Amino acid sequence: MRIDCLQYANWSERIFRQMREGNVDAVHVTIAYHENFRETVLNFEQWNRWFEQYPDLLQKALTAQDIDSARAAGRTAIFFGFQNPSPIEHDIDLIEIVHTLGARFMQLTYNNQSLLATGCYEAEDAGITRMGKQVIKEMNRVGLVVDMSHSADRSTIEACEISERPIAVTHANPHTWSPALRNKKDKVLDALFQHGGMLGFSLYPHHLKDKSQCSLQSFCEMIARTADKYGVQHLGIGSDLCQDQPDSVVEWMRVGRWTKEIDYGEGSASESGFPPMPEWFRDNRDFGNIQAGLLAIGMSESEVAAVMGGNWYRFFDENFVPDKSLF
């Protein structure tokens, strides 16, 4: 089973067909960076059109069991998530609404301070806010997973502790391997895994050692070392594939509507666009390279199967449904 727990592509029939060619059973797709509720609904609407147009390729997915039915039908199961809490605006009751519409992950922050927590680009991190504590409780209740991929250290650790259900870092790598601001320090991974959380390894070049020149072997060895240290059951893939996006989109991701100035995020004035992907992971057809790479460095068949999709399947199965004890 192959599950990719983060993509934000410029979607097209070509990409949907590449998912099938790559035997990708399920993808968590981002449908909001800075969108408000109404704009996010437009993005749900767009996906409903695609599900209608490409019934042989795609299937809307709400539970882990939907992956099984998608596999049986030869389709890719599409799950939805937000990289920012902007879709719930200032309204805690929108959490159940977006879950009903299909959202299954929501980041508490995207780089900046949010109403809920602190993002990884702020100078100061005061942890989970008053509203943040209320929102985590409500997300736990309805089955919307807390994602701290773009959050600052203290906020991430506190989210692990406050959340009564496991949280996720859907797309990041260990900071010890590549000290990017977005990668996670040991103390953060400790808290994440101690509370049953999942880490999705990112293929976004700014998160890779040697960036676009990162070798497949280095990437796979990093995964194996993380498995040795914490146990393979917490690990999956969250490629952060932004295929076919124009550079205007990475500017939108970084700048949104919060500033009138340019913010280069992980890039710079001279390298402001999307970085080129490593040659061994260009698109959805290349998941086989990672699978082969993990086997080549000595991970077992069962360990590799867990990383390539088995662990996310279990996590989805446990965390996308409402907590019946809380209803």
Add this chain to the structure above:
Amino acid sequence: MRIDCLQYANWSERIFRQMREGNVDAVHVTIAYHENFRETVLNFEQWNRWFEQYPDLLQKALTAQDIDSARAAGRTAIFFGFQNPSPIEHDIDLIEIVHTLGARFMQLTYNNQSLLATGCYEAEDAGITRMGKQVIKEMNRVGLVVDMSHSADRSTIEACEISERPIAVTHANPHTWSPALRNKKDKVLDALFQHGGMLGFSLYPHHLKDKSQCSLQSFCEMIARTADKYGVQHLGIGSDLCQDQPDSVVEWMRVGRWTKEIDYGEGSASESGFPPMPEWFRDNRDFGNIQAGLLAIGMSESEVAAVMGGNWYRFFDENFVPDKSLF
């Protein structure tokens, strides 16, 4: 001249007539606590109806000069403000839009962490955020005054320092007089006044020494002591009058949509509603009591005139117009 720099009444013709009876020349009225942009526009619409219905009592006001024309016509000039940045949602370009619509004050926070700064009820205060710095710059540019009445200490001090135009605390009292969480400590007042900011003294009982039993003399002596310490030019009235509001409204103010639990704010489970006003300040007809009280404790006619409205007039005149150097 009498200017009240904060009211949130359950507006009615009766209250508009009381403003005239009390010779109130201008009032800054709150039109958003937790409203989003569209909801705030509805509140602007409601006021347009009242301006149409009561042209003999009210006048929409955008500049200090509108107070002069309102006085000449025997009307009360109405200025608008927000106690929360929720009306600008996640969109910095909404700042110019709300200024065009008539907003002249915007609090960066209301008790909780916002996208911009920290509220006074949070356990931790990390100061002005990345977006907050951008928003202050834009507010300075268009002439929307930063109001930190409900903000935490560090955030308030940083706002004083970052803002290139003076800021306001429209409704609060010195913490040394009454140590309420909402009242301002000396270090905050130091920063506020050093940067040319204004303080509006609040009549809301939770901000008063002895609350509803506060004496007029104690209130006036507090004003006189503050004038002695910092200079009378920084001081005005921001009564925080919430006349005729049902207790459901104080619950809305405290709880908004950020929590599914009850938050009692400055109240408590046993005293959850609006506290009774002091007998010497029940409504807009009682500003004369304050004026007389200030004279009775020995402030001069000119000092009292400054506190009752002259200082706010000057502040409005300097800060409600765009900074031409920034356009």
